[in-house]
Amino acid sequence: MKTTLIAAAAALLIVATVVVAGLTNQPTDAQDTGKPVALQDIRSKVVVYKDGDTECEGFAAWDEGVKGKRPVVLIVHDWMGRGEFDEARARDLAQLGYLAFSVDVYGKGVRPANAGEAGKTAGAWKNDTAALRTRLQAGMNAALALEQADKDRVGAMGYCFGGFSALELARSGADVKGVISFHGSLRSATPEDAKNIKGKVLVLHGADDDFESVAIINKEMKDAGVDYELDLYGHTVHAFTNPKAGNDPSKGVAYSAQADKRSWQRTEDFFEEIFR
Numbered sequence: 001m002k003t004t005l006i007a008a009a010a011a012l013l014i015v016a017t018v019v020v021a022g023l024t025n026q027p028t029d030a031q032d033t034g035k036p037v038a039l040q041d042i043r044s045k046v047v048v049y050k051d052g053d054t055e056c057e058g059f060a061a062w063d064e065g066v067k068g069k070r071p072v073v074l075i076v077h078d079w080m081g082r083g084e085f086d087e088a089r090a091r092d093l094a095q096l097g098y099l100a101f102s103v104d105v106y107g108k109g110v111r112p113a114n115a116g117e118a119g120k121t122a123g124a125w126k127n128d129t130a131a132l133r134t135r136l137q138a139g140m141n142a143a144l145a146l147e148q149a150d151k152d153r154v155g156a157m158g159y160c161f162g163g164f165s166a167l168e169l170a171r172s173g174a175d176v177k178g179v180i181s182f183h184g185s186l187r188s189a190t191p192e193d194a195k196n197i198k199g200k201v202l203v204l205h206g207a208d209d210d211f212e213s214v215a216i217i218n219k220e221m222k223d224a225g226v227d228y229e230l231d232l233y234g235h236t237v238h239a240f241t242n243p244k245a246g247n248d249p250s251k252g253v254a255y256s257a258q259a260d261k262r263s264w265q266r267t268e269d270f271f272e273e274i275f276r
């Protein structure tokens with residue numbers, strides 16, 4: 001009986017040792033895995049900031065359970081302006097342990113009511129590269145001013161007009177570790193500025209969405225020596241991440257659940273890679 005009790009006690013000691021060792025080896029901060037361990041206490045708030053005299057309304061989301069500073073991911077909205085879609089993506093990123101900040105390019109209260117207005121508003125910004133880059137930098141500064149921000153680890157991503165904008169932020173020479181374009185416009189008025197890009201570039205694009213522009217940005221990034229990746233999703237058109245785009249690819253815009261899922265997984269991997 002005594003021998004049995006001793007054996008049982010020894011077995012329990014071994015199990016306890018293994019458990020403690022396992023807990024000790026768990027990631028405790030962003031340095032181990034590239035991102036903080038998310039605890040799912042998601043908070044958010046509207047952040048009012050200025051670009052010159054223009055007032056803008058950004059949107060920040062973070063996991064309150066994560067202690068200390070964490071990597072910052074800027075999100076740039078599509079041509080309809082800041083709203084529910086980018087706020088949802090900000091919360092998704094917060095669940096991964098990042099401080100997500102949706103930049104307001106258009107300015108407070110400027111929200112197109114329809115595609116016609118959106119085309120004019122986005123077009124005006126796309127035709128004024130200097131002003132766009134200044135507005136993006138103002139948003140980045142607002143994000144980095146938040147107490148949770150790790151100023152040394154910043155990335156950016158955007159959808160459609162936002163994808164174009166994220167690429168322009170990189171071309172401006174901003175200190176970002178990497179940027180992602182989701183079905184964005186890939187043609188720049190100043191492709192020679194690609195030499196200013198400091199981080200990595202990831203382009204997530206539908207193979208049936210202006211394929212010629214893919215070849216153009218491929219040459220631009222290659223000539224500038226940028227660390228870049230182009231991911232093409234077959235049988236996929238523009239706006240593939242947005243369920244509101246409908247399901248008729250013949251219209252040139254359509255949601256693709258498969259491309260949406262695949263592109264988001266690549267997004268998670270990309271940010272973990274650049275922030276590691």
